[in-house]
Amino acid sequence: MNKYETIADLLKQRIRQNLYPVGSFLPSQSELASEFDVSRMTINKAINILTMEGFVSPQRGFGTKILNRPFWNNDVSPVDQYNGLTSEMARYHRDVESKIINFDVAFPDSDEQAHLSLTAQQPIYRIIRLRLVNKEPYILEHTIMPVDLIPNLTDEILHHSIYAYLQDELGLQIAGAYRNIQAVKPDALDLQYLNCKPDDPVLEVAQMVYLKNGQPFEYSHSRNRYDKRSFTELSLRK
Incomplete structure (x- = not known):
């Protein structure tokens, strides 16, 4: 599994456990890059996965908002x-x-x-x-x-x-x-x-x-x- 996929899975787990409550925002890409010791590009790929699956929504000028509304229950x-x-x-x-x-x-x-x-x-x-x-x-x-x-x-x-x-x-x-x-x-x-x-x-x-x-x-x-x-x-x- 690629690093960004591992990070995406961990972020989804935190959302499901309400560590990142619905309506709040993810830590900034810089903060996440520092936490996971990866580049911002890697974090951006992880966030793209969450966006495509309905867990988050990027809000220009504000950050990445937590939705936790997966579009599908099956794997896509x-x-x-x-x-x-x-x-x-x-x-x-x-x-x-x-x-x-x-x-x-x-x-x-x-x-x-x-x-x-x-x-x-x-x-x-x-x-x-x-x-x-x-x-x-x-x-x-x-x-x-x-x-x-x-x-x-x-x-x-x-x-x-x-x-x-x-x-x-x-x-x-x-x-x-x-x-x-x-x-x-x-x-x-x-x-x-x-x-x-x-x-x-x-x-x-x-x-x-x-x-x-x-x-x-x-x-x-x-x-x-x-x-x-x-x-x-x-x-x-x-």
């Missing part, structure tokens, strides 16, 4: 933040497992070349993983990654967190992602691995994920059970 994912499912579920103290359905190396087709800025001679990993949360089928991930950018990917890594390997072992810095989210009908793999019914909708998230140098390193389509996952977006007027 901010659409503009993603550090991988393992990190995301760690915030809710949930266990994530990965079952490998397919893992091979091939040369990219024209669509994959275009999305990952590759030539026809640059090999890719083609990965299909079933992600289980607390033993329940959650997401079926179809992922394409360039081999030369992410060398030595193994079954052992796929059973855990690819993003942890990228960041902790390879030292790659993830900048963000571009996503398209839509409802689709389940296909044969969804019916088999997500335990969907033929008339259940599936939430498909197609995404391109980029490094800080602008290099795309992931082109994926994740198939989400409609009753397991949702996404939120926060729009603020500046």
